[in-house]
Amino acid sequence: MNLLNRLKIQHKLALLCSAFLLPIGILTYLFIGQTEKDVTFAAKETPPAAAPVSGVARGEYLVRAVGHCGECHTPRSAMTMAVDNNRFLAGNPKKTGPEGQLSPNITPDKDTGIGSWTEDQIVTYLGTGNRPDGDVAGGLMGESIQGTLAGYKDMTKADLQAIAKYLKVIPAVKNKIE
Numbered sequence: 001m002n003l004l005n006r007l008k009i010q011h012k013l014a015l016l017c018s019a020f021l022l023p024i025g026i027l028t029y030l031f032i033g034q035t036e037k038d039v040t041f042a043a044k045e046t047p048p049a050a051a052p053v054s055g056v057a058r059g060e061y062l063v064r065a066v067g068h069c070g071e072c073h074t075p076r077s078a079m080t081m082a083v084d085n086n087r088f089l090a091g092n093p094k095k096t097g098p099e100g101q102l103s104p105n106i107t108p109d110k111d112t113g114i115g116s117w118t119e120d121q122i123v124t125y126l127g128t129g130n131r132p133d134g135d136v137a138g139g140l141m142g143e144s145i146q147g148t149l150a151g152y153k154d155m156t157k158a159d160l161q162a163i164a165k166y167l168k169v170i171p172a173v174k175n176k177i178e
Helices: 003-031 055-066 119-128 139-146 157-169
Strands: none
Touching: 055 157, 119 139, 119 157
16 A cells, blocks of 8 residues: 555545544633533433422423423523523524524513513413414424413413413513524
């Protein structure tokens, strides 16, 4: 085998190795010396042993454990795409939103979230898809409301009210989504 062929093979091997090792090297470089608290990874959510039956606790259970609302409505880290639970339900731009769609801020922030909506307006939206401003839910939220076999529209009014109560008491996060 001549020198040129050996160099070509070595070059191909070097490229192959770098394709596997470079991401590991970058991650190591970025996180070296950092503690677990410094790095944003998805939080472990464990549903309660028994589902709460009413009130804000029921709403939290439905939002977190059943509806997984945070998967779409919580901002994600640009690098790891893990949800940033410090801004729980504060929305996602198209860049990091599900299927390239934006997901609005649903915290009670009056300027950038749903803080100006009443509990009844939240219940109506989840049950019908009709927003207080006359617009309707589209995209993935529209699908979630209508459902294939079941959607938010099929939930009991008490459960929709529990979700609305919960959404009104979580911390407001100012996060304009465009």
